[in-house]
Amino acid sequence: MEPAFGEVNQLGGVFVNGRPLPNAIRLRIVELAQLGIRPCDISRQLRVSHGCVSKILARYNETGSILPGAIGGSKPRVTTPTVVKHIRTYKQRDPGIFAWEIRDRLLADGVCDKFNLPSVSSISRILRNKIGNLSQQSQYESGKQAPHPPPQAIVTLQPLILIPDVQSAHSPWHAHPSRTHGHAQDMAFLALCNRYSGDTVYYRATKRCYKRADAPKGLPGFSLEEEEEEEEEEEEEEASLKVDLSLELSARGGSGADCVDTPNGLPTVNSYVTAPSIPPYHPPTQVSPYMGYSATTSAYVTGPTWQPASGSALSPHSCDIATPLAFKSMTASRDAIHPVTASAL
DNA sequence: ATCGTTACGGTTGAC
């Protein structure tokens, strides 16, 4: 049950703790930034904390999305029954096959792609837990594996495929490979990059980025078991993000042809003008942001609420745009196209 | 003054 009213931040803006800002405001933030308005001025105008503005703009620059991430739920697993079945088949055909060979075959046979390919350790776990007979193979494998470097050895290098142009000095990812939401954003960025080109392989010399309480886990004495779990988690994240990105990119036009002007194919948001060039912000007097939300994030933005004190029919933050936009949310539960109408500045 | 980062308290949805 959602509360009836939001809270008011230090700038006088209304927000709902734990819930994303309405798409209209997110869009407005990006629009203003593209007009050259400084983030601090955007913050003041829209009465959104500067940290939030910063975060939304950073996300937009990295992924091209103004949408919030998927909240809640679990990551889809990469070790689907189909994958397990194929692994079992490979093992039955060649009992001496190595986990890394199975991995290669899953990829070569098109059972998996690079985004949902299980790690060697995951395959090993499947062999051990669901298929059995691995212990014998492990001994065999330990002697045989030398010529082929174990892909999942305990190193901190992760292959990333990047478009060289994207590796510009201004790329937030490049400048700060470890970010608050590092891995997810890295992968989102990676997926976006992959779409448009490339096969230039770089390596990121960090495992992943932790936030908050995640951080101390197993570090620095990272055990093999933890490493395996980390790897599996990361690959599952990759699989999840691939789905997310494909959904969103399809909503954005999909072909990729619309993303060629800038390094990441998106308008950059990095030049500023002064604030007075934009009209003043009129905060809503109706402090009920929830009315703009439906059960999911899909249906907010327009509606009878969020009306400014003036009583105009504009959206509450006066952030309407001239052209109706269609947003497609990043999760399956939000996969409808949502028209967003808005009026001028 | 500005802005990146992060602790915090909160929501959400799959399991």
Next chain:
DNA sequence: TAGTCAACCGTAACG
């Protein structure tokens, strides 16, 4: 069905 977990959110504060 309720609880747990891990994702996400925006704010506030710090540097």
